[in-house]
Amino acid sequence: MTEVGLVETFATNQEQNLQGVMSPLNVTTASVIFICSPSFSGSTMLDLMLGHGPNTFSCGEVGFWYRPVESRHHQLLCSCGDSDCPVWESMLTVPAEKFHQQALAAGQYASVIDSTKRLAWIIDGNRWARRHDQSVANIAIWKSPQLYAYSWWKRGKTIEAALTRYVRYYRQLAECRLPIVSVCYDELVEQPAERLQEVCRSVGVPYFPGKEYFWHAETHLAYGNANTRQTLASTTPQIYRPAAYPADFVEQYESLQNRSWTEPLYEVVAWLRRADVWNLTAEAAQKQARPFKRPFWYYRQTWKRIWQSQLQRLCLRDKS
Numbered sequence: 430m431t432e433v434g435l436v437e438t439f440a441t442n443q444e445q446n447l448q449g450v451m452s453p454l455n456v457t458t459a460s461v462i463f464i465c466s467p468s469f470s471g472s473t474m475l476d477l478m479l480g481h482g483p484n485t486f487s488c489g490e491v492g493f494w495y496r497p498v499e500s501r502h503h504q505l506l507c508s509c510g511d512s513d514c515p516v517w518e519s520m521l522t523v524p525a526e527k528f529h530q531q532a533l534a535a536g537q538y539a540s541v542i543d544s545t546k547r548l549a550w551i552i553d554g555n556r557w558a559r560r561h562d563q564s565v566a567n568i569a570i571w572k573s574p575q576l577y578a579y580s581w582w583k584r585g586k587t588i589e590a591a592l593t594r595y596v597r598y599y600r601q602l603a604e605c606r607l608p609i610v611s612v613c614y615d616e617l618v619e620q621p622a623e624r625l626q627e628v629c630r631s632v633g634v635p636y637f638p639g640k641e642y643f644w645h646a647e648t649h650l651a652y653g654n655a656n657t658r659q660t661l662a663s664t665t666p667q668i669y670r671p672a673a674y675p676a677d678f679v680e681q682y683e684s685l686q687n688r689s690w691t692e693p694l695y696e697v698v699a700w701l702r703r704a705d706v707w708n709l710t711a712e713a714a715q716k717q718a719r720p721f722k723r724p725f726w727y728y729r730q731t732w733k734r735i736w737q738s739q740l741q742r743l744c745l746r747d748k749s
């Protein structure tokens with residue numbers, strides 16, 4: 430068996446070991462739920478699944494409205510298609526640190542779900558939630574390394590680049606010491622009802638049969654994955670399940686088995702497995718967590734963002 434194959438097997442064994450360790454049923458509902466992952470890990474889908482229901486709201490990647498990184502972020506692209514969506518008008522009247530509080534109040538929701546994913550935004554969001562005495566949960570969604578590599582490979586990226594990104598994101602997430610629970614994307618799409626039920630139990634959100642069929646909800650999602658947004662408008666919507674990998678991808682993936690990132694991959698998957706929603710509620714993760722910290726890259730990202738926004742403002746002033 431290849432080293433990379435071992436990672437997948439280890440993950441499965443760990444999952445089997447955790448069977449029977451069910452979370453308690455009475456869990457405090459998390460008011461603010463952050464979904465954490467590198468791009469193309471299923472975060473938009475999980476956001477919409479959790480947001481399907483009368484008391485929850487899917488914000489999507491609202492952090493990009495406050496902290497744009499691409500030109501398209503300067504206009505809030507709501508999934509309802511209305512460029513002047515009234516739902517967002519009522520929520521975006523406050524600065525970033527009060528956004529989640531405002532969104533909860535505007536719709537009288539029990540929970541808002543935010544899948545912005547940028548780590549500096551998640552760190553700040555956790556700080557803001559604590560300041561406003563709101564319960565917060567952080568869910569890491571993760572694909573098996575092979576499926577994640579394939580998601581990038583089919584978009585023309587190299588497998589090495591994909592897995593380097595994978596390891597970096599989850600390592601940085603671990604460095605923040607935020608209370609984390611996790612769910613494996615591969616299992617979520619294989620058994621959506623069962624796994625979503627576990628996610629809901631972990632973060633205290635009520636589950637009802639069919640909650641996983643997110644396209645039945647009226648959504649006002651900001652930005653998010655294009656394919657998942659297309660599912661909302663599809664006449665034959667379904668939960669995407671990966672098909673068999675093409676032979677040339679498998680050959681390339683297996684040829685990388687002895688690279689130096691194999692061990693870090695193993696560590697990352699093991700860390701994610703330990704936080705599985707089978708094993709841990711968001712409330713328990715909160716109690717176990719050490720005081721979270723802002724690593725050096727948080728300050729680097731923050732200063733870069735401030736510098737870029739000042740530069741952009743100066744350019745706009747020169748043009749006018």
Ligand SMILES: [Zn+2]
Pocket residue numbers: 507508509510511514515516517648649650
């Ligand atoms: Zn809308």
